[in-house]
Amino acid sequence: MNLHQYIDSQKDANLAELIEFLKIPSVSTKSENKPDIERAAKWVADKLRDAGLEKVEILPTGGHPMVYGEWLKAPGKPTVLLYGHYDVQPAEPLELWTTPAFEPAVRGGNLFGRGTADDKGQVHIHVAAIRALMKVEGRLPVNIKVMIEGEEEVGSKNLWNFVERYRDKLKADALVVSDTSMLAKGVPSVTYGLRGLNYYQIEVTGPAQDLHSGVFGGPAPNPLRAISELFTQLHDKHNRVAIPGFNKDVAPLSKAERKALNSLPWSKKEFLKTMGAPGPGFAPEKGCTIVEQLWCRPTLELNGVWGGYTGEGAKTVIPSKAWAKFSTRLVPNQEPGKIAKIVEKHIRKLLPKIYTLKFEVLSMGKPWAAPYTHPYFLAAQRAMEKGFGKKAVFIREGGSIPFVTQMYDTFDVPCVLLGFGLPDENAHAPNEHLYLENYFGGIKAVADFYKELAVA
């Protein structure tokens, strides 16, 4: 039996094992699920050990533990560090699930359940691929280090300390992450770029205390109106961010990359359907396509606004304070620290002097784009085509995985993102699911990827 034949022969066993994993409600944000988190960590450790990895450990962090394992018996071959996570989002609202979140069920070629796509299903693809290689070939084609964390859904709070502490242990020639999506069904994809993310919060104060809108309304400053006027001035009429200097460092796309991105089998219709906007649905930026805008252009986006009376009925208040949370998605070569400074400076300049401003940067994260012509990326592309029997494409993502850029900055090695999810699989919502064809194809693709890396 060759590798693909063996993987095909294990379909039922693999699916049964994944379902076992999914049944553990390892919700990282809830203290009541702490025993489940520990159970899930042990489960992952056991399976890695069974698959053939060595020195498998459950390492403590400041929070939920990290599962580590390795196989380093391929001298002269590259060493790969695989990252994934065994924790999941809460399942609420439970009543919106067709079948219970932690009782996985197959319907219409999809496996439904919390964690199917994000990220237990994708972690298990690697477990199954490693096991298949060990069974069929008796060894792995490359050296592998595996770290599977339990805090991804709560902001990977202890991950960075962990990486710093075990810097030598984790050293590798490439990082592999399977926690993203393909471009679309039937389009195996290798992700080579992510947007960075700065997240801000502002507090605008007008009057010293809440005022009666009848007694003071008219001449009184209203911080809700100040926030409205502020965020109206942060985009120009072409829907570009209109903060002086904000776009200055944006790396222009090469002709080749632009052509490649715009030739992708990306469906505007599908995107609109997923977005579900009622109207034409777009707020396009002039001078670029939607795909370019999504992946290669920066944004400034309001994520939350609140202030004044928000309960039932009416209260005639002019609030003393109003708040906004907003974020900027960044692209190469925007530097988060510099962007944070010019955003703050501009907002301070725009806000009329009858208001005071508290400006906070809650987080900063770099953008990342790899040269997808690197041999490891080409190896990934070949492997995806072998695994799925279809042409594989290079894509970027609009989202951010701070870990990837941090790892890239720390180890200076290629980071290959092999995603097996699909954009509409409800990763953080009810009825999360994983397309089973991607799960089974993913096992083959990952096994092939490790083989291709050995000869890249």
Added chain:
Amino acid sequence: MNLHQYIDSQKDANLAELIEFLKIPSVSTKSENKPDIERAAKWVADKLRDAGLEKVEILPTGGHPMVYGEWLKAPGKPTVLLYGHYDVQPAEPLELWTTPAFEPAVRGGNLFGRGTADDKGQVHIHVAAIRALMKVEGRLPVNIKVMIEGEEEVGSKNLWNFVERYRDKLKADALVVSDTSMLAKGVPSVTYGLRGLNYYQIEVTGPAQDLHSGVFGGPAPNPLRAISELFTQLHDKHNRVAIPGFNKDVAPLSKAERKALNSLPWSKKEFLKTMGAPGPGFAPEKGCTIVEQLWCRPTLELNGVWGGYTGEGAKTVIPSKAWAKFSTRLVPNQEPGKIAKIVEKHIRKLLPKIYTLKFEVLSMGKPWAAPYTHPYFLAAQRAMEKGFGKKAVFIREGGSIPFVTQMYDTFDVPCVLLGFGLPDENAHAPNEHLYLENYFGGIKAVADFYKELAVA
């Protein structure tokens, strides 16, 4: 002893009695205070009866009861309907009170406690004035009907039904309300105008569900930004409401009224201090003074905005929906129904078609301004001058008392607002208080007012 001498002799007794009234925590919004509401209603009825009123009753409404009493033995003299309320706002946040809300305390010439200014202190001024007239003169100079309600702080939900039901019983030649403020300390005031109030709520929907701001950010519609852009367009650069037709029916001020209003001892410095804005503090409207803007110009004011993530930390969401509560203060001769229609029409026109809008009018209320040259208003002015020994002025208010306009529309009689509060007495906030000089002066002024009415 003449009337004023008698009232002076009763200072201690009146204050002690008011304190008794204030100790009853008649918070109308809380079901746990229902027994206190009943206790307060009975207390008012007892005191009205003791003062000499007849046919005193506690009349049921759909909610908290109405206290009614009358004295109709002055044939040929005007009949006055007095309105006030015995319910109070909640005292929370309790920790911000220097002395407990329901344990009244005198400090620096002020009486502190919930309900001192709004409205128990002012109701008690009338009780003490009626009692003094009965004691000293053995009768009242005019016919008096008294209705003291228990639901003012919860929107007077059953008041209008009550008035409709007892329309004949309540018929009078004038309405008197003491539930407002003087212009400033030492400036006895008669209020002859109020702004009307329309209150609205909108819900703006962009995407069909919340979206990940990384995966969709850029081309996705963001309802928070839509609300920002909407409310930026509703004022012009002169800070006037910029909705076509909105200002069309605004009655111009006569030269005489404008001159009178701008000659008032209104202190910009005091107003700024009360407002407590950090900067210059004004958002003035071009072409009118602050006093004119406050009392005689319409506004459009955001009272609450919410949408997206408003918890601790960061969530990278583009919300499906965002909401705003806002209100328009109206002045003569703006018609609330017409204004609601043009506000909705304009907002629907401004909102880009990639969003959908739900528009609700939560309440509508007419503006009101009386001819202050009417003999009853002049009687009120004379009485205030006698009671306080200081020149009394005619003022308008920026706030709204829907009851006044409704009563005016129903009975078509002058409504005289005799206010004994001060603008900075924290009516709905911790450390509510009443300036005792106004309380004692108010008793004399009210007694004099009833006498002046008899000869007006």
